[in-house]
Amino acid sequence: MLRRTTVAAALLxxxxxxxSACSGGSAPDxxxxxxxxxxxxxxxxxxxSEPSNLDIRETAGAALDQILIDNVYQGLVSRTPDQxxxxxxxxxxxxxxxxxxxxxxxxxxxxFHDGSPLTVDDVVWSLEQVKSTASYSDSDRLARVQSxxxxxxxxxxxxxxxxxxxxxxxxxxxxxxxxxxxxxxxxTKANGTGPYKLTSWKQGDxxxxxxxxxxxxxxxxxxxxxxxxxxxxQAALNGALAHELDVVTGFDANLKDQIEANGDFTLVLGKSxxxxxxxxxxxxxxxxxxxxxxxxxxxxxxxxxxKALGAGQTLYGxxxxxxxxxxxxxxxxxFDPAAAKKLLADAGVSDLTLTLTIPSFYxxxxxxxxxxNLNDVxxxxxVKAVEFPTWLNDVxxxxxxxxxFVLHTEARDFENWANPNYYFTYNNPxxxxxxxxxxxxxxxxxxxxxxxxxxxxxxxxxxxxxxYNGASIVAVGTNVSGFPSVNVNERINLAELxxxxx
Amino acid sequence: xxxxxxxxxxxxxxxxxxASALIFLTLRVLPGDVAQLxxxxxxxPAQVAAIRERLGLGEPLAVQYLSWIGGVFRGDLGQSLxxxxxxxxxxxxxxxxxxxxxxxxMTVALLIALPFGVLSAVRRGRPDGTALSVGAxxxxxxxxxxxxxxxxxxxxxxxxxxxxxxxxxxxxxDPASAIRALLLPAIxxxxxxxxxLMRFVRSATLQATGEDFVRTAAAKGLTRTQALIRHGLxxxxxxxxxxxxxxxxxxxxxxxVIEQLFSLPGIxxxxxxxxxxxxxxxxxxxxxxxxxxxxxxxxxxxxVHRLIDPRQREAE
Numbered sequence: 001m002l003r004r005t006t007v008a009a010a011l012l013x014x015x016x017x018x019x020s021a022c023s024g025g026s027a028p029d030x031x032x033x034x035x036x037x038x039x040x041x042x043x044x045x046x047x048x049s050e051p052s053n054l055d056i057r058e059t060a061g062a063a064l065d066q067i068l069i070d071n072v073y074q075g076l077v078s079r080t081p082d083q084x085x086x087x088x089x090x091x092x093x094x095x096x097x098x099x100x101x102x103x104x105x106x107x108x109x110x111x112f113h114d115g116s117p118l119t120v121d122d123v124v125w126s127l128e129q130v131k132s133t134a135s136y137s138d139s140d141r142l143a144r145v146q147s148x149x150x151x152x153x154x155x156x157x158x159x160x161x162x163x164x165x166x167x168x169x170x171x172x173x174x175x176x177x178x179x180x181x182x183x184x185x186x187x188t189k190a191n192g193t194g195p196y197k198l199t200s201w202k203q204g205d206x207x208x209x210x211x212x213x214x215x216x217x218x219x220x221x222x223x224x225x226x227x228x229x230x231x232x233x234q235a236a237l238n239g240a241l242a243h244e245l246d247v248v249t250g251f252d253a254n255l256k257d258q259i260e261a262n263g264d265f266t267l268v269l270g271k272s273x274x275x276x277x278x279x280x281x282x283x284x285x286x287x288x289x290x291x292x293x294x295x296x297x298x299x300x301x302x303x304x305x306x307k308a309l310g311a312g313q314t315l316y317g318x319x320x321x322x323x324x325x326x327x328x329x330x331x332x333x334x335f336d337p338a339a340a341k342k343l344l345a346d347a348g349v350s351d352l353t354l355t356l357t358i359p360s361f362y363x364x365x366x367x368x369x370x371x372x373n374l375n376d377v378x379x380x381x382x383v384k385a386v387e388f389p390t391w392l393n394d395v396x397x398x399x400x401x402x403x404x405f406v407l408h409t410e411a412r413d414f415e416n417w418a419n420p421n422y423y424f425t426y427n428n429p430x431x432x433x434x435x436x437x438x439x440x441x442x443x444x445x446x447x448x449x450x451x452x453x454x455x456x457x458x459x460x461x462x463x464x465x466x467x468y469n470g471a472s473i474v475a476v477g478t479n480v481s482g483f484p485s486v487n488v489n490e491r492i493n494l495a496e497l498x499x500x501x502x
Numbered sequence: 503x504x505x506x507x508x509x510x511x512x513x514x515x516x517x518x519x520x521a522s523a524l525i526f527l528t529l530r531v532l533p534g535d536v537a538q539l540x541x542x543x544x545x546x547p548a549q550v551a552a553i554r555e556r557l558g559l560g561e562p563l564a565v566q567y568l569s570w571i572g573g574v575f576r577g578d579l580g581q582s583l584x585x586x587x588x589x590x591x592x593x594x595x596x597x598x599x600x601x602x603x604x605x606x607x608m609t610v611a612l613l614i615a616l617p618f619g620v621l622s623a624v625r626r627g628r629p630d631g632t633a634l635s636v637g638a639x640x641x642x643x644x645x646x647x648x649x650x651x652x653x654x655x656x657x658x659x660x661x662x663x664x665x666x667x668x669x670x671x672x673x674x675x676d677p678a679s680a681i682r683a684l685l686l687p688a689i690x691x692x693x694x695x696x697x698x699l700m701r702f703v704r705s706a707t708l709q710a711t712g713e714d715f716v717r718t719a720a721a722k723g724l725t726r727t728q729a730l731i732r733h734g735l736x737x738x739x740x741x742x743x744x745x746x747x748x749x750x751x752x753x754x755x756x757x758x759v760i761e762q763l764f765s766l767p768g769i770x771x772x773x774x775x776x777x778x779x780x781x782x783x784x785x786x787x788x789x790x791x792x793x794x795x796x797x798x799x800x801x802x803x804x805x806v807h808r809l810i811d812p813r814q815r816e817a818e
Contacts, residue, residue: 052539052779053584058553060542135552137542187585203585204596204775205767206671230667230765234651238666239765241659389534389780396543406543423543 037498042224043480045492046236048250050229053187054201056173057129057136062409062490065173067227070493071209072113073192075175076104076123076155077167081486081493083322083411085167089118089177089193090155099162099442104155110216112179113190113197120150125180127157130173138174141165144439162440164447168412195220195495205229209494221482221498240265240475246499247483248475249492253310265475269311270485273320273411274470276305276366279395279404282463283425286349287402293462295343296403297333299377300370306468308365315469317459322487323412324444325451332459340377353380354402357395360385366405366467396423407470409489414451417458426463430454507805514801521793522574522786526567529782529789535559536583536780557583570786579787584779589787592772599669599768600761603684603691604753608746610692611699619703620738624727626708635704641697646756650690650763657686667765687764691756695749699742706741710734740811747803751796 051063056073070078070088078088087093090104110118131142144163149156159166169175177193184191190198195217196209207227211220228245230236233252239245240259251259251267259265278300286292302314313321317329344352354374358367367383374381381403386394395401404423408416418435420427431454438450458464472488482496537554538545554560561569573580579589618634625631658666664686670679710716711730719729758770765771769788776785 050775052781059540059584060544134548135541135556137544137549139549140546185586188587202671202767203587203592204772205669205765208671226671228668228765232762232765235667235763235765238654238659239668242662242666244665244668387534387778389532389539389778391534392538392543393534397538 036500037221037481038501039221039223041222041499041501042226043222043246043497043499044226044228044244045247045483046230046239046245046249047227048229048231050204050207054190054198055186056176056190057133057178057186060137065490066488066492067207067209068190068192068198069172069176069491070194070495071196072190072194072198073176073178074194075170075172075177077170077175078493079168079171079491081484083486085171089123095167097442099164099440100159102157102159102166103151104157106153106155107216110193111214112193113212113214114179114184115214116179118177118193119180120153120155122180123155123177124148124150126177127155127175129178138169138172141169141172141174162442164439164441164444165412196225199224218495220494221496222494225494225497246477246480249472249488251473251475253471253473256310259475264478266478268474268476268483268485270472270474270488271320271322272470272472272487272489273322273409273413274472274487274489275315275318275320275408276467276470277406277408278370278465278467279401279406279424280462280464281399281401281403281425283399284402286347286352287354289347289349290462291343291347292349292352293464294333295340295347295377296374296379297462297465298336298343299340299379300373300465300467301335302467303335304373305366305369308369309468309470311471311473312468313471315466317455317466318414318417318464319451319455320469323414324448325414325438325455327452327456329456329459332456333462333465337373337377344377344379350378351380352378353382355382355384356403356405357384357386357391357401358405359388359391361388362405362407370405399423399425405467409470411487411490414455417454417463424464426458426461428457428461428463431457503808506808510801510804514797517797518790518794521797522571522790523567525786525789525793526563526570529786530563532777532780532782534780536782539780540584570783574787574790579791580783582776582784583781584784589784589791592784593769593788593791596767596769596772598674599684599766600754600757600770602680603688603757603760603766603768604750606684606688607691607695607753607756608749610689611696611749612746614693614696615699615703616742619700620707620735622700623704623707623711624730635701638697638700638704641693642701644694644697646690646694646759647763649694650687650760653686653690654764667763669766669768683764683766687760687766690763691753691760695752695756699745699749702745703738703742706738707734710737713737740807743803743806747799750799754792754796 049063051059051061053059054064056064056068074088076088076090077085077093080086089107089110091107093102093104095102106120106123112118127142127148130136130139131145133139144159144161144166145157146160147158179191182191188201195212195215197212198207199210200208206229209225211223213219230239236245236248237255237259240248241262256267260267280287280293280296282288282293306312306314314330316332317327319325356367356370371381371383395404414435416422416424417426418432434450434454438447441447441450472485474483474485474488476483479500481498484491484493537550537557537559540553541550570580581588582592618638622631622634654666657664665683669683670676674680711734713734716729716734719733720726724732757768758774761768761771762774773785773788776788
């Protein structure tokens with residue numbers, strides 16, 4: 001089962017993200033000021049990368065998950081800001097003690113935006129479609145689900161073997177409930193059950209949500225939300241300073257002083273699962289030698305990278321702090337250029353020249369530090385900045401690279417390290433076994449412990465380097481409250497969003 | 503004249519045909535494809551193959567080209583692979599930003615170039631004339647992006663007179679806001695293009711001053727300036743029309759940059775994004791339309807030139 005890692009999402013965003021990153025606490029509620037909500041408010045939010053179409057079934061990329069999931073489309077369960085799982089379209093759910101039967105009780109009184117009532121048939125149909133359509137993203141995440149049947153107001157999922165990731169997967173695309181046999185053109189429109197309706201998409205410009213007045217739960221506190229797609233950081237800053245934007249996501253932490261100067265904005269840092277991943281092609285000599293990979297890791301000054309980005313924290317293994325299985329793995333490759341030189345000498349490597357393939361939207365901050373750090377231990381690093389489609393072709397598909405940098409944003413994506421065909425080129429049967437065991441575990445703690453063991457092995461094997469764990473950086477207008485702060489590259493849940501008059 | 507026009511038209515059509523083949527082929531050389539981009543970096547080969555088949559990307563290149571060009575002859579530029587929206591409709595929508603932007607930019611450029619260009623030629627050798635031409639050199643060397651950022655800083659951020667970015671969502675149903683949104687971007691392109699154009703105006707004017715017929719007019723009793731205005735400026739106008747025709751392409755390129763900087767939903771920004779998404783069917787339609795536009799403008803300029811320049815007519 002292939003796990004998706006939504007680089008695609010961050011895309012153009014990354015320029016911003018790179019220059020950003022984080023260290024902030026993870027208050028679920030971003031905006032500090034209490035405001036008296038204006039029910040007729042329009043909130044304009046800057047986002048970085050626009051989706052190429054709105055088809056959440058087929059088109060990959062966090063640009064869709066970010067805004068459509070929870071706000072427009074909903075699943076049986078959803079995730080809270082602190083990454084816990086809670087019922088959404090299900091009023092309740094039960095898991096049998098053997099982990100093989102999941103019973104969801106459907107909530108009453110839910111309607112789609114077109115007015116038709118939600119039924120168990122819609123749920124069964126939606127899940128069946130995902131499971132049986134190969135071209136749908138996340139289809140393979142329901143691989144262990146054997147049957148999906150309606151039973152009165154319940155939907156019962158029976159599994160072939162336990163799957164500790166199933167509930168989490170159901171909070172994402174795999175679990176979204178759409179109207180059975182809907183004829184809505186999903187590429188440009190949406191018919192969901194969420195607190196907001198998608199009212200317009202002006203391609204190349206903006207997407208607009210309006211409050212869904214027929215929503216089954218607490219109604220949205222603002223009338224309209226406009227997502228304005230502005231790839232350029234400077235344009236976004238100008239827009240904010242000229243009061244054309246209420247919220248700026250993907251903000252460049254190094255511009256903090258400029259946006260806070262007039263007192264109308266507060267910069268909010270939140271944790272994220274963004275992993276700045278330096279992949280190393282271990283199928284090619286001399287990178288096939290673990291000592292060379294370790295030398296590269298020990299040559300890199302991770303603190304300097306975090307400092308240059310202006311936010312974020314260091315990360316020395318494949319699992320970030322927000323995900324289960326995290327442990328501090330800094331001991332696997334502490335910054336030590338002298339040790340790096342010795343490792344290279346031991347490996348009999350001298351005059352090494354490597355090429356770093358990096359999508360150009362990530363800017364140059366990270367690659368400059370890498371060039372300088374590696375030069376200090378005698379490695380010449382050539383930087384090849386390419387368009388993202390070229391990266392996909394050369395690195396992702398053909399695995400034709402030495403080193404590659406990409407910001408992997410997706411939560412809980414350890415699976416890629418257990419997939420020998422992934423572009424990471426990492427193949428350790430023990431890690432694969434531990435990962436399968438963690439999937440099959442029936443309690444969370446056991447599952448997380450197994451992941452922790454596997455992650456330690458990946459870091460010990462020097463499979464790649466993790467340059468930093470990014471931050472979600474959002475500049476929020478002081479008259480806006482309830483904008484999420486955690487992992488906003490993945491989800492922007494607008495349920496609590498409010499804006500005061502003036 | 504008619505024979506000239508027909509020859510010129512045949513050349514235009516040939517140019518379009520060559521351009522269409524070049525556009526089609528160069529786009530096919532770009533690495534990475536739309537199916538993989540749709541599937542993302544999670545998808546296995548099976549998912550990508552399923553998407554590729556659904557999009558009809560498996561056809562031989564010759565078949566793809568012929569079906570595209572066949573559509574173009576029937577007036578159909580094609581559809582987006584990603585949204586299914588017709589390219590012509592998308593171009594028409596985005597043109598509502600880019601064409602007014604281009605026209606406004608050109609107006610600004612002419613308003614700067616004509617008076618200052620003639621003035622700096624007439625005042626050649628004097629301090630004010632020198633200052634003007636040195637100033638034009640300096641402004642022409644300014645990168646468009648930097649000029650835009652400075653204008654935004656002053657007029658949008660400090661003074662708050664004009665919007666810093668974006669285009670009103672209501673579009674031209676709110677003309678005042680639409681014009682305000684385009685003003686800074688148009689001035690940005692216009693000032694830089696205008697400074698460049700001014701140098702052409704200056705040298706054309708200088709050349710005209712030295713022409714026999716201007717000197718003759720002066721010898722017959724007109725002042726040098728009167729002679730220049732009455733007999734010299736028409737020839738200046740001719741060279742300006744030619745240069746303006748060439749500048750259409752420059753303004754389109756400027757629009758690509760400026761639409762990014764000001765987040766304007768115009769053709770330039772759409773084109774850049776579509777290339778990034780490898781929506782090749784849409785990109786080839788857009789590029790062909792733009793190329794066609796530039797070629798048609800060139801065609802029109804040639805005809806106009808021919809019509810109003812007596813020397814060319816007589817040469818026939």
